[in-house]
Amino acid sequence: KAGVTQTPRYLxxxxxxxxxxxxxxxxGHRSVSWYQQTPGQGLQFLFEYFSETQRNKGNFPGRFSGxxxxxxxxxxxxxxxxxxxxxxxxxASSFDVNTEAFFGQGTRLTVV
Amino acid sequence: AQSxxxxxxxxxxxxxxxxxxxxxxxxxVPPYLFWYVQYPNQGLQLLLKYTxxxxxxxxxxxxxxxxxxxxxxxxxxxxxxxxxxxxxxxxAVTGTTGGFKTIFGAGTRLFVKA
Numbered sequence: 001k002a003g004v005t006q007t008p009r010y011l012x013x014x015x016x017x018x019x020x021x022x023x024x025x026x027x028g029h030r031s032v033s034w035y036q037q038t039p040g041q042g043l044q045f046l047f048e049y050f051s052e053t054q055r056n057k058g059n060f061p062g063r064f065s066g067x068x069x070x071x072x073x074x075x076x077x078x079x080x081x082x083x084x085x086x087x088x089x090x091x092a093s094s095f096d097v098n099t100e101a102f103f104g105q106g107t108r109l110t111v112v
Numbered sequence: 113a114q115s116x117x118x119x120x121x122x123x124x125x126x127x128x129x130x131x132x133x134x135x136x137x138x139x140x141v142p143p144y145l146f147w148y149v150q151y152p153n154q155g156l157q158l159l160l161k162y163t164x165x166x167x168x169x170x171x172x173x174x175x176x177x178x179x180x181x182x183x184x185x186x187x188x189x190x191x192x193x194x195x196x197x198x199x200x201x202x203x204a205v206t207g208t209t210g211g212f213k214t215i216f217g218a219g220t221r222l223f224v225k226a
Contacts, residue, residue, distance in 0.1 A: 004155070033214065043202065043216040056213045090155055092214075098144045098163075098206050101214060103155030 002026065004093050006104035013111050018079040021107045025072050025093030032074040033101065034066060037088040046089075049074055050096070081111045114139045114205050118217035126225045131175075131190040133220045135203030138184065145186045146204040146214070147177055156202060162186060173197070198224045 005024040013019050025032050034046040045058040049068035066076040072093070078085055088108050092101040119134040137143055144163050148156040160171025167179045177188045186203060200221045206214040 006155075035216075042218040045213050045215065048213050058213070092156070100146070100158050100161060101156075103148075103157070105153070105155045108153075 004091060004102050004104035006089075006091050006107050008107060009105065011107060011109045013081050013109065015081055015083060015111055017081050018077065019081060019109060020075055020077045021089055021091075021109075023074045023076075023091030023093070023104060025074070025091075026102055029093040029095055029102070030072055031094045031096050032068055032072065033092045033094075034074070034076050035090045035092065036060075037090055037106070038086075043090070046076065078109075083111050085109065086111045114143065114215050116203050116205050116215055116217040118201075118203050118220050120220055121218065122221050122223065124223040124225060125193045127195055128192050131188070131193045131197065131222065133188040133201050133203075133222065135177075135186045135188065135217060136184050137186060137203070137205045139205055143205045145177075145179065146206070147171065147175070147186075147188050148202045148204060148216075150200045150202065150219075152199075159188070159201075193222075193224045195224050195226065198222055 007022045031050045033048040036044045047057045047066050048055050052068045063079045068074045088106045090106045091104045094101045115138040117136045146161045147159040149159050150156045159175050160169045162169050162179045170176045175190045200219045202219045203217040204214050
């Protein structure tokens with residue numbers, strides 16, 4: 001079956017702009033989690049969605065938001081981009097949070 | 113609250129030598145524990161998972177991990193390292209406390225010398 005698809009793979013944005021990243025989970029998976037990965041901070045949890053509901057949110061400012069659609073596809077949005085938002089953003093889908101997570105290849109965001 | 117500590121941000125072994133990557137967890141409830149591997153410019157791939165069925169868990173690519181409740185540890189081992197094992201490895205914990213999120217360790221980068 002198809003894996004987790006994240007689009008786009010690479011993005012370059014300017015400070016102050018906003019960006020939307022997309023994640024299509026594995027068919028049948030209703031839990032989608034987002035992570036920010038940077039060399040200094042490792043994998044930081046952003047939020048988790050299950051059946052269109054955000055069940056948990058990490059310690060990120062309100063500029064980071066997300067949503068999940070009825071087909072389980074998820075988007076995350078970052079507004080007013082800052083240089084420090086440059087990172088690899090990973091999406092993971094699973095049947096539920098305590099089961100194996102399948103990761104996409106990530107979107108590498110560079111803010112200049 | 114749950115947490116994961118990986119001891120050693122970098123580990124270097126010779127090809128053919130034992131691989132030991134350390135992970136200690138903190139959880140107030142029986143945890144679900146995972147090891148993931150990440151190759152450059154890739155997402156994470158599951159190596160193995162512990163879900164209380166057996167304390168010794170075997171995963172892919174010859175890796176295994178042992179859950180030791182008394183030591184709150186879940187160390188990853190492989191008897192003989194291969195060059196292709198060079199990657200970053202993440203230990204993760206999840207459970208019902210803290211609500212619906214998986215916590216990852218900081219990662220350990222494994223180097224394999226020829």
